Every structure is written in structure tokens, then in C-alpha cells.
Amino acid sequence: MDPRQSQHLKPPPAHYSRSSSQSSSASPSPSPSPTPRAPVTIHPTATIADTAIFHGTHPISIGAGTIVHPRARIYSYEGPVIIGENCIISEKVSIGAPPPSPSSAPSPSSPSDGIPIRISSAVTVGPSASILPGAHIHSAVVVEALACIRRRVSIGAHAKVCAGCEIAEQTVLKEWVVVWGKGEGFGQRRRIRAKGVVSSPTSTAQGLQSLEGRVVEEARLMALKREREALSRLVAPVGGGKRR
């Protein structure tokens, strides 16, 4: 059985006080549980679902306005996890490497350093995507569902990793790059997103003025803001920290 599944069979970690209390440090009680709860710093305006899991030994910090959906798993065994402002982390996302096996303790080799995961602001991570240690994801990146970001990958700002794509280890993606496709046929492909004026046949047929790619991106970020506002009402149970 793979470690991820056995992870799930364990009782869930005790729920720390949700985002309502300011910058709550998560683990006040030194419980002898086999899964160490990470020291989590959550901005008061972040929305964290009850069933999101934060395990590990290194600190995890979550910025303002970020939404973490239920069943997201954030592991900081190999280094700190820094999630910036206004991100959306969807369900079943796995950030960081799960512990190698449930029996063996997390590697005590280098508790001081370790390879951090840095996720900048306005990043969207789709359902079931996984991000491994060493990833540095710049602002306004979209990682779609089931995508896999391997170790030590750097993804430039406004880039997009489409659904199911796997970014190999130590890859550096430039800004405004789109990665899509997989499997047989064309395989994985990349292109630079158009930043200038995009004239599409549909827009000219409808008599619309063609928009600049930058304007479209700005509009997307505005839509993302609305999505976060809607989600912050839905993900967090209405009426404070009570569950159910």
C-alpha cells in the first residue's frame, strides 16, 4: 500500500483553531502522535477548510486571502512551505512529499535547512495536483487538475500548467508559458502566451475589438478574486469556527 493511503487510514490530526484567531500557531500540545503537526502560520483573512491536512516538521505559512479547500494535504517534512497571498489550493492537492513510510520517522538529517516550497501570490492549484519539494511557483500561475510539479522546478509568473501535465525535475519554465498535452501523438507541448493584441476570427466576426493578452490576464485575475470571495463564504462554515 502506498504511503499516501496509509496516511489516510490514520485518525485525522487534531483540529487546531481555525483561521479566526490571528496567526494561530497550530501545535500547542506536544502530542505523541506519529504524524507531527507542522507549525502553521495562517493569516487571519485566509480561509482554511477543516479537513485540510498540515503535517511535517518545518514551518508552513499561508498568506492573506488564500483559500485551502478540504482534503488538501500540505507536508513540510523536507522543508518549509510558504504559500503567498490570494491563492486557491483545491481539494486533494498534495504539496510537499509525504513521509517516506508511516513507521520511519521523518528524516532528521537537516532540520534547519531543507528545500522550501514557495508559492507566490494569486496562484491557482487544481484538484488532485501534486507539488513536490523545491518547487518555486511565481505569481498568477495556474496549475490545473492532476498536474504534477516534480522536485526543484521553477515556474515563471503567469505561466499555466494544463491538466494532467507533468513537469520534470529541475525544469525552469519561463514567464507566460503554457504547457499542455501528454502521452502519444504530439506529447507535451509548450508555447508562450500571447501578450499583444490577439485577433481571433470569432471576435472579428462578432464585431468585438480584439483585446490585448495582458488585458485578458488582468480580467482573469479579477474573476479569480470574485471566485475567492465566493469560496470564502462556502468553504468556511457560516457562523464561526464551529464544525457541522
Added chain:
Amino acid sequence: MPPKAAKGEYIETDTGNKISRRSHIHGTQHIILGGKTVIQAEAVIRGDLFRSSSSSTSTSSDQNQPAPSAPSVAITVGRYSHISKQAVLRPPSRLHRGVHSFYPLKIGDHVFVGERAVVEAATVGNHVHIGKEAVVGSMAILKDFAVVLDGAVVAPGMVVPSWCVVGGAPARIVGEVGEGYAVEGADGGLARERYRLVGR
């Protein structure tokens, strides 16, 4: 680890739904299961993302409305549908007139959703097969008898016609299902058999 899941892995409801105890179902009051539906372990179903157009009045209306009928439905699943392990069902959402809202996800009868698939479709018809690790984008529509191959990525808003096979990333129509597809007991028509075998 010994397989001790043999006993009591599934909860069976009055209408014959078999739901794994290890499934992750959120917002149960916004989910309708048509009966004889199977939900396997670690499947995530997001019923909590329901339409909240009247969110400003929701706090006042919640008290005087009866619970089962009044709340908006986020996800409906028909009969003999099968949600495999680690699949994600999530209602689609879009920005409409400046308001970001979620729309109901309707899944028909005899639908199969493969392992680790992510379904954000608006409508999934009857007898639809969604392969494992497939992604069905937001507001996509899969008509009756559509087949989504393993690992396919159906783009957001795509409409897959009836009897079509789509595959690849992004998904394109790669063929049609043959005659006799989804006839009871034949290829694509094994939903009842599949239901019977679950939890045995």
C-alpha cells in the same frame, strides 16, 4: 496491513446506495443520490459548493425553510452510477454578471467515473464512461453514451455528443462506440453487475 476492510467498508442506504466509509463527502444536504450508486474510498464530492446567489439572505431563510427540500442542490447522481476511488466531483462555477456562483453538477444513470478522475462538468448524461485520471473541465457537457478515455482532458465548456469517444489532452473526438454498446450485460452495460460486486 491486513485487508480488514472486508467487513463494513460500505454503508448501504435505504435506496441501495453503497457509500464507502472512507469517502470524503462534503455538504451532504446538497447532494442527491438516485439509489444503487456506489461511492468508493477517498472519493471527494463537494456538495458544499452549492449555488449561493441569495447568499445575503441565506442566513435568515435557513431557519424557516425545511431542510430537505429548500437548499439548492449541488450534485445529483442517477441510479447505478459508480464513483471510483480518489475521484473528485466538484460543481462547476463561473462568473456571471459580476457574481461568481456554482452551478449544479448533474450525473445521469449508469455512469462510471474512473479512479482519480476530476469531474467539473455541468451535465453528464446516462451511460457515460469516464476513464481513470481523466479531467472533465468546468461547465463541460457529456451527452448520453459518451466515452472519455483514460487520461483525457476534456476542455472547459466542451460538449461531447452522444455515442462519441473522446481522448487525448486536450480531448478530441477519436471515434464512436459501436452498435450494441451499453446493452445490458455487454460492453458499457455492466453497471448493475458492477453494483452487485461492490462490497462483496
